[in-house]
Amino acid sequence: MSGIIEARFRTGFKGGFSLDIDLRLPAAGLTALFGHSGSGKTTTLRCIAGLNRAEGTLRVDGETWQDKKRFLPVHRRPLAYVFQEASLFPHLSVRKNLEYGARRIPDQDRRIQFGQAAEWLGLSALLDRRPANLSGGERQRVAVARALLTSPRLLLMDEPLSALDHKSKREILPYLEHLRDALSIPILYVTHSPDEVARLADHLVVLDKGRVLANGHLTETLARLDLPIGQDEDTGIALEAKVVERDARWHLMRVAFPGGSLWIRDHGQAIGQKVRMRVLARDVSLALERQDASSILNILPATVTGSVPTDHPAVVLTQVRLGHPLPGSNTGIPANQNDRTIKHIDGTTPLISRLTARSSEALALSPGKPVWAHIKSAAVLE
Numbered sequence: 001m002s003g004i005i006e007a008r009f010r011t012g013f014k015g016g017f018s019l020d021i022d023l024r025l026p027a028a029g030l031t032a033l034f035g036h037s038g039s040g041k042t043t044t045l046r047c048i049a050g051l052n053r054a055e056g057t058l059r060v061d062g063e064t065w066q067d068k069k070r071f072l073p074v075h076r077r078p079l080a081y082v083f084q085e086a087s088l089f090p091h092l093s094v095r096k097n098l099e100y101g102a103r104r105i106p107d108q109d110r111r112i113q114f115g116q117a118a119e120w121l122g123l124s125a126l127l128d129r130r131p132a133n134l135s136g137g138e139r140q141r142v143a144v145a146r147a148l149l150t151s152p153r154l155l156l157m158d159e160p161l162s163a164l165d166h167k168s169k170r171e172i173l174p175y176l177e178h179l180r181d182a183l184s185i186p187i188l189y190v191t192h193s194p195d196e197v198a199r200l201a202d203h204l205v206v207l208d209k210g211r212v213l214a215n216g217h218l219t220e221t222l223a224r225l226d227l228p229i230g231q232d233e234d235t236g237i238a239l240e241a242k243v244v245e246r247d248a249r250w251h252l253m254r255v256a257f258p259g260g261s262l263w264i265r266d267h268g269q270a271i272g273q274k275v276r277m278r279v280l281a282r283d284v285s286l287a288l289e290r291q292d293a294s295s296i297l298n299i300l301p302a303t304v305t306g307s308v309p310t311d312h313p314a315v316v317l318t319q320v321r322l323g324h325p326l327p328g329s330n331t332g333i334p335a336n337q338n339d340r341t342i343k344h345i346d347g348t349t350p351l352i353s354r355l356t357a358r359s360s361e362a363l364a365l366s367p368g369k370p371v372w373a374h375i376k377s378a379a380v381l382e
């Protein structure tokens with residue numbers, strides 16, 4: 001089927017690790033493969049690349065790369081692979097390294113031009129340098145551009161930032177964000193950084209012990225309370241919003257998303273522009289009444305959808321969805337997929353709130369309960 005990557009693999013190693021996955025992924029945008037060390041992220045990528053000969057099926061946008069009858073070897077799969085460390089030719093300039101990437105592709109098959117790749121990765125001023133005279137982040141940018149110049153139909157990236165220091169990571173992230181939006185090919189991106197997931201991913205796969213724990217849209221998957229991706233200080237959701245209004249006097253802008261909007265610090269984006277935001281669980285408090293006489297600017301109606309304990313008995317995480325149950329409906333009812341009072345909040349944005357177990361009990365926060373989410377802070381990711 002078109003527009004989809006279907007990847008089904010079963011494989012194992014002598015040490016006892018087995019991989020058994022069945023994934024349907026969008027054949028566009030950036031899909032993050034997230035999981036703890038040893039969960040099978042790299043093995044999955046290697047199976048997709050044809051570097052590991054796993055039993056299974058791989059179809060990319062309607063084209064079969066592997067099934068029971070055929071196995072395209074790695075050099076016949078139109079993909080590019082970016083590793084943790086850039087392996088550039090040390091004796092060649094950046095320009096020559098890039099030209100090497102483009103060399104194998106006949107002109108008529110070239111989908112990404114040299115100038116385009118150099119511009120996307122900000123390499124124009126570096127073309128005459130040798131790799132030894134580049135920072136780690138610059139070397140990785142060259143490696144990504146070189147990969148793109150092979151005109152792949154799929155870009156695989158295996159923890160491309162993990163060997164970089166904090167400053168270099170910050171420098172390279174905007175290039176990757178731009179690339180995600182500009183490229184028409186899908187990117188599969190392995191990481192164990194929740195931060196990179198929030199900033200870069202459109203779609204998220206969570207792996208654990210060689211199995212798929214979750215596979216879904218970024219905001220929805222990050223909002224799940226049953227996954228190992230959260231539960232710490234940085235737990236929260238990430239979402240895409242659109243700038244809809246600004247208040248020049250107070251340097252604020254209003255950003256809208258399914259089910260609501262927030263006033264946040266103005267970062268100068270144009271009206272209509274998309275921004276990616278993060279709302280952390282520790283910045284969301286829940287109340288039964290709307291508390292307007294407070295310093296909090298953003299107060300949104302929401303409905304409780306679930307709650308889980310955390311590592312500390314004093315703290316729980318509660319999931320809500322924006323919107324109140326319909327007027328006149330019986331509210332304190334448990335969540336039920338067929339209940340029309342719950343259904344109307346399907347599709348609105350989920351939030352997670354970190355609160356004490358004592359408050360949760362005092363407010364009787366159970367599924368179906370209407371609340372007001374007071375959002376202390378929300379930020380554009382940049």
Ligand SMILES: Nc1ncnc2c1ncn2[C@@H]1O[C@H](COP(=O)(O)OP(=O)(O)OP(=O)(O)O)[C@@H](O)[C@H]1O
Pocket residue numbers: 013014015017035036037038039040041042043044192
């Ligand atoms: N060639 C191999 N032979 C034996 N065991 C292997 C081989 N390759 C990987 N493994 C094992 O398979 C498991 C999954 O490895 P994999 O590299 O896919 O995990 P990962 O999620 O990418 O981990 P990390 O985040 O540490 O890179 C690990 O336990 C690893 O030791």
